[in-house]
Amino acid sequence: MPLQVSDYSWQQTKTAVFISVPLRGVCVRDADVFCTENYLKVNFPPFLFEVFLYAPIDEESSKAKIGNNTIIFTLHKKEVAMWDTLSVSGADKEMMQRIREKSILQAQERAKEATEAKAAARREDQKYTLNVMMKIEEEERKKIEDMKENERIKATKELEVWKERQRKAEEQKRFQRKEKSHQQEKQIEEERKKLKHKSLTRNSASRNLATKGRNSENIFFEKLKEDSIPAPRSVGSIQINFTPRAFPTALRESQVAEEEEWLHKQAEAQRAMNTDIPELCDLKEEEKNPEWLKDKGNTLFATENYLAAINAYNLAIRLNNKIPLLYLNRAACHLKLKNLHKAIEDSSKAYRIMKLHLRLIHPTKLYKMMLRRFGI
Template structure:
């Protein structure tokens, strides 16, 4: 049962009430002070103090000081009037209970409003902080973009300057080369003139010697020289017919089907190598092999890199377009990429090639059967 405290002292002005409540051994840690507009309660076990105030007060601006075995209250009035008493007189238990409940509800509502206000303030602070951070990040990003743009412009200027230097160097080399070539042509022309002059001098001397020799030459030797010169050949045409066959054997001794199959294989091998095509000259030996490219495309397909696999199959098909499995694998890649028309087109090509191979095999078997039948 708590002990009701009744020995307290209070003073007032028109705007404030000063209440002094003596409590032996009171401290901030153990004292429970509850104050609303019309109700004041202090709980310090085993002591209890309650006051149903005469008029409303401003509980937010009111103060309490705990220490020296007393609690000193400074309660600010809402209306500047003098109170007759501190507590309302003639209050029964029901009214007291109703005042307590209303005070608790009022305190809860204020606490709820304070919590909501605090949460709103916190959200506003977070929003403000986020905006500030976004502005800082935007400034940093803009700064980085400006630095990149400056570096790009600097690199572009340096590249243009280097290209200009290279162009000037190439121009100087070309001019020097042209000068050197002109000098060589000039020297060659001078040497040609000297050689021509020398030949003319030599020919003149030879003609002079020949004239002297002819004057002293014997008529017999001249006649003998004329008899030793053979007569010119008669005019005629020689016609030569060449066989268009690739093989040196005669047509009656050859096997046309086997020869055509051999020629077809040679053409496929030359097409597979493609060493004369400029765009394949830079490829390695492995990259010119359709089988190697097919295996590479299969590995890329397994890693779900379908575009790279299609490129590998494209190169393999350009090297050898008679392998149906290349078209089937490329159709699978197009199917994964939802390119249905291309998948249908590649599947149709593979079907036609396989059908042609089957016909060639059947025709080869038929030819071999006929050859065995006729004993050839």
């Protein structure tokens, strides 16, 4: 049973009460202080100090100072008045128990309110943090979009500059060709004037020489015409003879029936290879044509159904993977769907096929054709 502390002292003013309670050698961290508006308790085993206050106090502004083996309370009164005593006089055990329970309930309610306030403050902090993070992410996203837009504008400008350079180069070539042709005409005109001047300055007695000079002039111009105009191609025909299929064995020892059966089996196997694709089993005959599938994919592309268009192009490529336009159309669909890697891959395949077939195509010309195809 704890020992009640009775050798305490107290003083008051109209607004505050000062209580001094000795600790008697007990460690400061062992002291347990509990205070409400009508109840004050200090528990420092094995001692106990308990007082039922005469009037209510403001527990929020009241203070306790522990030091020098003493605890000093500064309690602020709610009402300005002088107390007759420190504790309630004539209080029985039931009344004191009710005050204790009421004080404990008040303390629990304050603790609950403080916990709820702390939780609300935490939620507000989380909400504020989330809003700040969303703003930061929005700024980052906007920054990335601005960078993309700047890169797009830069690429467009570079493309326009490249086009302008190509146009100027073409104009320069045309101008050079025109200048060259003009110089050639000028040289011919000068040669003609020289020959004419020579023919006029000859003596009238040398008519034969003049005639010879005119003939040489005519030969000169005919030579120039022959050099400028190519000779026509010769017309001819080529006769192609195909050797008939001959069996290596004599007729009496021939296995014509077996060989015909083998050819029939080869044709059946070839037709079976064309039906190895499961998607072809339920298709109509015209739907097995790559050109029909290409037109179907173009129609779906025009209606912005890019996934269906890709499926049509995929089936057409499986039927015939040597048509570069199928890869270009599928690359356009991937470009609309932002599948940039697949678009680059299909464009590269189309370039390789066209280079393999044409061998003389220039990469710049293919690049222009792809730009026109993609609508850039």
